[in-house]
Amino acid sequence: MVEKGCANLFTRSQKHINDNPKLPPIVNGRAKYNLESGKYLKIWQGPQHPGITGNMSLELTVCGDEIVDCKTHVGYLHRGFEKLMERRKYMQCFPIVCRIAVPEPDFNEYLFAATVEELAGIEAPERALWIRTLNLEMARLASFFMWLGGQSGSFGMNTQGQWTVTMRDYILDRFEELSGGRIYHMYMIPGGVRADLPSGFENRLLDTLKTCEKCLDDVELTMFNNSIFKKRSKGLGIIHPDIVDEFGITGPNARAAGFKRDLRKDEPYLKYDQLDFEIITGIDSDAYTRARVRLQEMYQSIDLIRQILAKMPKTGSFFTKLPNVLHWNIPEGQIYKKAECTRGEYGYYLRSDGSDKPRRIYVRGPSYTHAVSLMERLCIGGNISDTAGLMVSLHTYPPEVER
């Protein structure tokens, strides 16, 4: 478990494990202990538990209130979307994909549309690309607001959660008037988007952003300056930079460890190459730094939306005519497209056999690595009361793990 040459980045828990002779030794990253000895207790956190981000569960082995082993269990939310899509025509898959990550369906919609478009050789019009970019940033903001409420709540601060969930709802109001749906927007369709911006939408969105910004200021004051939050989150769940690539960690979780990686900059898609922004990184790689990175990314997102509204063309077509979608055969081929969602690299792999239904769609959700394998690693040596905060600080969504 001891990582070479990074003594300053030892987690509090790792040090604790090494210093504490009462805890079982770690062999190959797993605690070696005898459950029959009476020293240890196995408890389950989840699958129904407010401290878990959704329907998954942690099988914890504790010694006192310290966690000596953790196994993550998923399977409570498996809906088989990837398989369902193999039995549906391309256009019929479009209402399914948004359900893969409930709090931010737009990344799924965008990636599905983009993969299909690329294989079919269709180009969405310029304005559609801008609207999509706008949509993705709005989704990022809404999703982060929901996470922010969870993060504060998991450390016992319930007030900020009330504010941020309201802010999210204000953004959902904008989504509702844009797409006709609050949660499942079903707005980005292969070929472009389904409707133009409603009249006066830009101004209402700018008003909402102003409200959101004010709320973020308040959250920063009351949460990031809150000593309980600081105390509990600093040094919690440190992700060592060496394991970032090993575990496939992306997004704010990697950026908080100092990795200057952001697909929006590294491999710009949509209109991100025309937007002015910097990659936000942190150093300490603990729960507090991750929260800070995300908070700054929220401010950045607000800024990006303002830039998009200023730069996007005001008129123009937003949809490219498709072949008849009832029997739309996509040429044979395969493709992988990725985008930077709030949690990291979101990817869609699409394989077409030339028929009107996808042969295989594989969804890479960043939560998979974060919630399943990374969580197991980070939990060990931690306190049982910190598990909820740790899990939320990885910002994971079980629906995206299971699909």
Place this chain on the structure above:
Amino acid sequence: MSLKDLVAPFMVWGRALQKPYTQKNPIITRPGADRYRGFHVNDIHKCVGCGTCEEICQNEAIDLVPVDGIETKHGDSGLRPKIDYGRCCWCALCVDICPTSSLGMSNEYIWIDSNPEVFRFIPGAENKTWDNSKKGYRRGEGYDLLEGQRVPMPMLSFEESQKTFIEMVQGFSREQALREADRCVSCGLCIATCPAHMDVPGYINAIRNDDMEEGLRIVYEANPLPASCGRVCSHACEDVCVMKHKGDALSIRWLKRYIVDRIYKGDYEKILSTGEAKNGKKVAIIGSGPGGLAAAYYLSLLGYEVTVYDSNEKAGGMIRYGIPEYRLPYEQVDKDIDYIKSLGVKIVQNTKIGEDLDFMELYNNNNAVFFSTGLKDPYGLDIPGEEFPGVTSGLSLLDDVTIGKTPDLGKSVVVVGGGNVAMDAARTSRRLNCEVTILYRRRIEDMPADVEEIHESQEEGCIIETQAIPLRIVKGDKTRLKLYWGRAEMVTDPKGGRPRPVLIEGSEEVIECDTVIPAIGQQADYSFLPEEIVNNIKFNRGMVEVNEYKQTGDLKIFAGGDIVNFKKDAISAIANGHSAAKGIDLYLNQL
């Protein structure tokens, strides 16, 4: 802990004075956004029950069911979508794809009921409060999942076409046919409307799959004259095509033609089934028009020995002698007929029953007789002067051109009538370098001719005078004729029928011309039937009465074609021939 940490909580105290975020529902109701995807609405009188919503629904939440007060008719299945809200995911793809734009969504989202059954409902038919809601999701401008415009058919220009008998319509290229076939939503309203019930979505699907052989097999299931029908069919299917609600109907006729054009005549035998072994029973068919040929084809597939008797030099009847070459080239008629002949159908030409051969001889020597002799005697104008030499008839003009004669029409021609024969006669005269005027006693929208025929004849330079009633023909200089005609006014029928043209007294105009061509319809000639047969068969206003298998009062005799059906087009005759073949098989196997 820094000082900022200590004072931070007090810096947001202003929030204590703010209004709460939450709204007191139900005291304050919050309507959904203007574009909200709420409960469905459907204009059930605009909806035609095409089922495209059912087809696209990925949850299989939509079923099409009968609804009280909605009748099944051509172009309307009589069914309406019923949506199961236990399955619906409110994606609105049904709204997006609805070809009639009847389906939409309201912005209503609260519906409480203790009975779970009510949530399977038929939008528009259950008097919901949101039925007339103008708000809610509708497919907007600039976004459409279907293509409303048809692929234009390459045609000869009108300047060129009026000088030549070369086929005007040049046919789709592969790329054009694929694009046009792609527009089909496979609703099947066309199948129900086609007199022969051809599997139109089936063969259009074959085109999309680029499988012409499969397409030909599907076409031949219900129509053994596709090369001809693909050119001149009256295409009732296109009148009901659901895509018409979005703009243009699918070019179903041209797509059928495309399949046939892409297959060489010699390959038919490999592709199509040759039918059952001969059963030794004999059937005689009188008339080699579409009805007779269709009956011959299907009877021959069923194993009957079929002999067709025809008075003309070549087989085909009206599709050869009544339709000019620029619409239907003779080699295409031959393509259809040669394949039917190759199945062993004997066609005896130049034999007029009643003159060259006695009907009773056929009757006694065969197990069954089918006759579809058509309408060949043109109606006269019934005005003074119609016996002058310059007065001929539309059919005889077309007949003459077919057999290779060049009729001397002079320089100017007046065609009387508004049907397809009148248009054909007019356009044929145009190709013989005549100035053509068409007189029709009703309005242009009342003309029974196909809309495109009327349009094309105008484009080719035929002048159409409507509400014109011919009064008398008088001889002019040398061989010239003077046709006097009067203006008519349209008088509405108090019984609700179509308006009647009534001559305006005193109005009189005159056209000078060399030839007058009446083409106002024709009637049947039953003189070949001996009296004892006529007594057994029932007639109704000049038409033969038959049952659904086209069997006449004399059980051994079947009839079809223009003498049986009111539509009087090739495809109806083909459908008659097909059902007569089934009827004859049923009748002979029951013996």
